[in-house]
Amino acid sequence: MKNLLCPICGRTYPADVRSLFCPVCGDPLVSAFIPKSPKIRRREPMGISRYLDFIPLAEFDRNLSLGEGGAPLQALTRLQSAFHFPPVFAKNEAMNPTGSFKDRGSVVAIHVARALGFETVGTISTGNMAGSTAAYAARAGLRSVIFVKDDTPREKILAAGIHGANVIKVRGDYALLFVKSFEIGRLLSFYFINSVDPYRIEGYKVTSYEIFEQLGGRAPEILFVPVSSGGHLIGLIRGFVDLKRAGFIRRLPRFIGVQARGCAPITRAFERKQTAIKPVRSPRTIAHAIANPYPPGGKALIKMLAANGGEMAAVGEGEILKAQRTLAEYEGIFCDPASATVLAAFAKRTKQGRISPRSRTVLVITGSGLKTIGDVDESKLRIAGADLSDLPQLMAAWK
Amino acid sequence: MKNLLCPICGRTYPADVRSLFCPVCGDPLVSAFIPKSPKIRRREPMGISRYLDFIPLAEFDRNLSLGEGGAPLQALTRLQSAFHFPPVFAKNEAMNPTGSFKDRGSVVAIHVARALGFETVGTISTGNMAGSTAAYAARAGLRSVIFVKDDTPREKILAAGIHGANVIKVRGDYALLFVKSFEIGRLLSFYFINSVDPYRIEGYKVTSYEIFEQLGGRAPEILFVPVSSGGHLIGLIRGFVDLKRAGFIRRLPRFIGVQARGCAPITRAFERKQTAIKPVRSPRTIAHAIANPYPPGGKALIKMLAANGGEMAAVGEGEILKAQRTLAEYEGIFCDPASATVLAAFAKRTKQGRISPRSRTVLVITGSGLKTIGDVDESKLRIAGADLSDLPQLMAAWK
Numbered sequence: 001m002k003n004l005l006c007p008i009c010g011r012t013y014p015a016d017v018r019s020l021f022c023p024v025c026g027d028p029l030v031s032a033f034i035p036k037s038p039k040i041r042r043r044e045p046m047g048i049s050r051y052l053d054f055i056p057l058a059e060f061d062r063n064l065s066l067g068e069g070g071a072p073l074q075a076l077t078r079l080q081s082a083f084h085f086p087p088v089f090a091k092n093e094a095m096n097p098t099g100s101f102k103d104r105g106s107v108v109a110i111h112v113a114r115a116l117g118f119e120t121v122g123t124i125s126t127g128n129m130a131g132s133t134a135a136y137a138a139r140a141g142l143r144s145v146i147f148v149k150d151d152t153p154r155e156k157i158l159a160a161g162i163h164g165a166n167v168i169k170v171r172g173d174y175a176l177l178f179v180k181s182f183e184i185g186r187l188l189s190f191y192f193i194n195s196v197d198p199y200r201i202e203g204y205k206v207t208s209y210e211i212f213e214q215l216g217g218r219a220p221e222i223l224f225v226p227v228s229s230g231g232h233l234i235g236l237i238r239g240f241v242d243l244k245r246a247g248f249i250r251r252l253p254r255f256i257g258v259q260a261r262g263c264a265p266i267t268r269a270f271e272r273k274q275t276a277i278k279p280v281r282s283p284r285t286i287a288h289a290i291a292n293p294y295p296p297g298g299k300a301l302i303k304m305l306a307a308n309g310g311e312m313a314a315v316g317e318g319e320i321l322k323a324q325r326t327l328a329e330y331e332g333i334f335c336d337p338a339s340a341t342v343l344a345a346f347a348k349r350t351k352q353g354r355i356s357p358r359s360r361t362v363l364v365i366t367g368s369g370l371k372t373i374g375d376v377d378e379s380k381l382r383i384a385g386a387d388l389s390d391l392p393q394l395m396a397a398w399k
Numbered sequence: 400m401k402n403l404l405c406p407i408c409g410r411t412y413p414a415d416v417r418s419l420f421c422p423v424c425g426d427p428l429v430s431a432f433i434p435k436s437p438k439i440r441r442r443e444p445m446g447i448s449r450y451l452d453f454i455p456l457a458e459f460d461r462n463l464s465l466g467e468g469g470a471p472l473q474a475l476t477r478l479q480s481a482f483h484f485p486p487v488f489a490k491n492e493a494m495n496p497t498g499s500f501k502d503r504g505s506v507v508a509i510h511v512a513r514a515l516g517f518e519t520v521g522t523i524s525t526g527n528m529a530g531s532t533a534a535y536a537a538r539a540g541l542r543s544v545i546f547v548k549d550d551t552p553r554e555k556i557l558a559a560g561i562h563g564a565n566v567i568k569v570r571g572d573y574a575l576l577f578v579k580s581f582e583i584g585r586l587l588s589f590y591f592i593n594s595v596d597p598y599r600i601e602g603y604k605v606t607s608y609e610i611f612e613q614l615g616g617r618a619p620e621i622l623f624v625p626v627s628s629g630g631h632l633i634g635l636i637r638g639f640v641d642l643k644r645a646g647f648i649r650r651l652p653r654f655i656g657v658q659a660r661g662c663a664p665i666t667r668a669f670e671r672k673q674t675a676i677k678p679v680r681s682p683r684t685i686a687h688a689i690a691n692p693y694p695p696g697g698k699a700l701i702k703m704l705a706a707n708g709g710e711m712a713a714v715g716e717g718e719i720l721k722a723q724r725t726l727a728e729y730e731g732i733f734c735d736p737a738s739a740t741v742l743a744a745f746a747k748r749t750k751q752g753r754i755s756p757r758s759r760t761v762l763v764i765t766g767s768g769l770k771t772i773g774d775v776d777e778s779k780l781r782i783a784g785a786d787l788s789d790l791p792q793l794m795a796a797w798k
Contacts, residue, residue: 045469063476066731067494070444072466078540095466097494098733099769131733139731141477145794150784155772161780162768164728172787180787184794329563332465332538334497334530369561370498370769373554381560385549388571388579395544395583 003056004198005032007234007300017116018186020198028196028296030234031056038246040213046070048107051209054242055202057111064114064140066097068107069206073214073362078330085350088361089220090327091211094335098159099368100289101232102132104207105200109193110136118191119143124174124181127156127289128367133193134165145190147181149174153374175279175294195229196297204235205242211362212243219249221359224342226366227257227266227312228290230297236364237304253362255310257301258341260285260320266298270312275302286375287320289338289367319344321377324369334369402455403597404431406633406699416515417585419597427595427695429633430455437645439612445469447506450608453641454601456510463513463539465496467506468605472613472761477729484749487760488619489726490610493734497558498767499688500631501531503606504599508592509535517590518542523573523580526555526688527766532592533564544589546580548573552773574678574693594628595696603634604641610761611642618648620758623741625765626656626665626711627689629696635763636703652761654709655748656700657740659684659719665697669711674701685774686719688737688766718743720776723768733768 003015006022007030038053047069049060074090093101113121122145123133130146137144144165161167185192225233243249259267262285265277277298283291324340327333342363349355386394402414405421406429419428437452446468448459473489492500512520521544522532529545536543543564560566584591624632642648658666661684664676676697682690723739726732741762748754785793
């Protein structure tokens with residue numbers, strides 16, 4: 001059975017996790033699965049079990065789950081009234097078990113790894129994916145190997161290492177490491193679940209189904225998503241396309257992928273109407289989780305945005321940090337800088353009059369601010385020192 | 400109406416958040432609310448809205464919520480078979496919006512703050528409560544003031560400060576600060592939502608109701624909970640007592656509160672059959688979130704454990720760190736050291752033959768390991784470095 005599909009040339013291939021790229025185009029394959037009259041299992045909680053018909057898994061094994069999914073869709077009512085925004089919601093994927101959206105993909109890929117009898121899984125990551133893959137491998141009783149860049153911060157290494165993962169800090173070219181990992185995988189029968197893995201992407205579709213239900217059975221008019229490798233937004237688009245094909249919705253949302261101006265290879269290609277992605281020589285952004293200089297899913301994403309109605313945007317460093325603080329101060333959501341890009345892009349477009357006042361927008365928040373706490377700009381916060389005896393006077397002064 | 404109750408002497412008092420301690424005993428008051436024929440609203444998702452009949456709130460305002468509640472109850476199947484444990488589950492409260500169980504209490508107290516017209520709320524905290532209170536205050540549009548100890552780690556200060564809170568690092572005696580905060584609150588009409596606030600405690604009851612439903616409509620035989628001020632376990636006991644009183648369950652679980660041996664004032668009093676708590680002079684434990692040298696709810700907790708069937712335990716530093724790693728390696732849950740105490744205590748009692756093989760145990764995990772990542776013992780993890788070119792040989796060696 002030809003279960004994998006090249007989103008560029010349309011050729012199909014047999015499912016084989018050792019060969020996940022189109023031999024003709026070189027682009028990552030996606031699942032060829034199309035749900036047949038899928039039903040939402042309304043007695044199941046949100047997460048995969050509720051949308052099992054939409055996902056190429058025979059069953060959902062609770063023993064492989066950490067309780068991912070069902071992240072809240074929060075109406076950003078205070079932001080809306082303070083900034084005169086059109087209706088806007090945050091889908092807070094930072095509330096997944098390891099603090100990022102990656103868990104949605106990890107749980108599906110780990111199901112596949114178990115079904116195919118792999119004993120070892122791996123990934124390449126600079127952060128969120130390392131912790132997520134290691135945690136789900138641990139839960140499944142699989143060995144894991146995580147390749148990280150030599151200069152990866154200690155916190156991110158520990159968040160994977162704590163799960164018993166073999167973490168290897170690799171000196172050398174990161175893009176080459178991506179290719180090398182698949183070679184090693186083929187050689188040793190390790191399943192490398194990297195950013196654009198087709199089963200990982202199938203897991204991201206679930207977020208779209210949940211947004212549809214959380215909005216009361218409709219798609220938002222606009223969806224903003226931070227973009228790194230491209231895999232997450234590809235999954236979200238596929239999810240809404242599934243809903244349209246199955247008759248749940250009549251129109252797709254307008255998809256807006258957001259990158260940081262300091263590393264925006266997909267946005268740049270989109271703006272110049274190019275189909276190929278030119279690597280960024282030196283990424284410079286605080287939004288590390290999306291600082292991907294040569295995103296493997298970029299070409300496919302641009303094609304999907306053109307086919308389904310969508311675009312790419314980019315925002316600057318000042319806008320990102322301001323948006324991170326604004327979301328925390330007005331709505332109580334502490335996200336990482338990568339996630340803050342979507343609020344920055346939405347705010348800018350609203351100001352430019354490019355968002356209809358009647359449209360409903362969903363911002364996808366992808367990761368927790370707790371994981372990047374060192375990047376918070378302390379100078380903007382209200383932090384002071386005082387002696388206990390001085391407190392009453394100090395407090396009285398700002399009554 | 401006399402809505403508050405002293406759990407020591409049984410006197411009742413009018414609800415007044417400026418006076419939350421019994422003037423006779425000096426102990427913190429709890430809510431006198433007893434649910435009348437409460438019903439579970441099975442169409443609502445888990446969290447307060449589903450159990451509104453059980454909580455002294457007239458309504459649940461979604462605009463004050465960050466999506467707290469509904470934390471997964473994970474069957475620890477791999478741990479069970481590897482260590483020959485009796486059936487055991489983790490209620491993973493670290494999956495709440497700000498990464499700890501505190502959010503359950505903050506959302507209820509913030510409802511009360513809004514209903515009473517307060518413009519400023521505050522708290523005293525060394526960590527989890529600071530971020531939680533600041534986040535919920537931000538969501539509600541209230542000003543917040545957070546008193547922290549002078550030596551509180553920068554990360555914890557930032558996690559509160561990012562929400563626009565006024566964070567004040569206070570030099571001086573911490574126990575005195577607790578008293579002082581209420582004085583300041585009375586003077587300036589600030590509502591200090593501290594650890595044993597009666598409304599905060601009402602929020603913790605919801606966790607008990609969820610565990611009951613997640614176990615298929617029954618209570619566990621045993622419940623292990625990390626204990627700091629005592630407020631959390633008091634809330635969990637109250638929750639199960641509600642269920643018993645309303646006829647949902649026939650027997651309460653056996654409650655086991657756990658402290659770190661290096662700061663175990665309640666356990667020490669329990670073991671010596673004392674009713675009063677003697678302050679710990681110099682707390683020494685890595686479980687910072689429960690290193691409370693003079694827990695204000697200690698006396699009430701000991702009384703409630705005696706009345707409802709329960710006990711206190713303590714575990715050592717080595718056991719704590721080992722349990723933290725074990726939970727992460729076998730089950731994919733990365734908790735903080737304070738949470739790991741419950742697995743350590745459960746493992747020890749199982750080994751001693753004190754846990755019946757037919758009993759079902761729930762371990763309450765209270766906080767995320769991401770918030771205490773600096774405390775991970777790196778020397779026990781598998782972290783290595785390699786050149787890209789050496790990877791294939793390196794990998795082949797551990798095939």
